[in-house]
Amino acid sequence: MKDVSKLVLFIIMAMSIVSLIISMPTLIVSTLMGITYIAFRALIVVIIGTIIFSIAWVILDNQMDKELQKIDEELAEHKLKMEQLDKEFDEQQKRVADRFKNLR
Numbered sequence: 001m002k003d004v005s006k007l008v009l010f011i012i013m014a015m016s017i018v019s020l021i022i023s024m025p026t027l028i029v030s031t032l033m034g035i036t037y038i039a040f041r042a043l044i045v046v047i048i049g050t051i052i053f054s055i056a057w058v059i060l061d062n063q064m065d066k067e068l069q070k071i072d073e074e075l076a077e078h079k080l081k082m083e084q085l086d087k088e089f090d091e092q093q094k095r096v097a098d099r100f101k102n103l104r
Contacts, residue, residue: 009060016053019045 027042 006060006063009056009063012056013053013060016049016056019049020053023049 023042023045027039027046030036030038030042
C-alpha cells in the first residue's frame with residue numbers, strides 16, 4: 001500500500017510540473033499581449049500547481065523520513081545481534097584454545 005501512495009504522489013508531482021511548464025509560458029505571453037483574462041487564469045494555475053507540488057513534496061519527504069528511520073532502527077538491531085554473535089564466537093574460540101592447551 002505504501003508503494004501505491006508513493007506512486008500517486010509522484011504522479012501528482014509530475015502532473016503539477018507539467019501544468020507549470022504549460023502555464024508559465026501562457027502567463028508570460030498573455031501578460032505581454034495584454035490579455036488579462038488568460039493571464040489571470042494562468043497565474044491561478046501557476047499558484048495552484050506550485051501549492052500542490054509543495055504539498056506532495058512534503059508528504060513524500062515525510063514518508064521517506066519515516067522509512068529511513070525504520071531502516072536505521074533495523075540496522076541498529078542487526079548491529080547489536082552481530083556484536084553478540086561476535087562475542088559468542090570469541091568465547092568459543094577461547095574455549096577451544098584452552099582445551100587444546102589442556103590436551104598438551
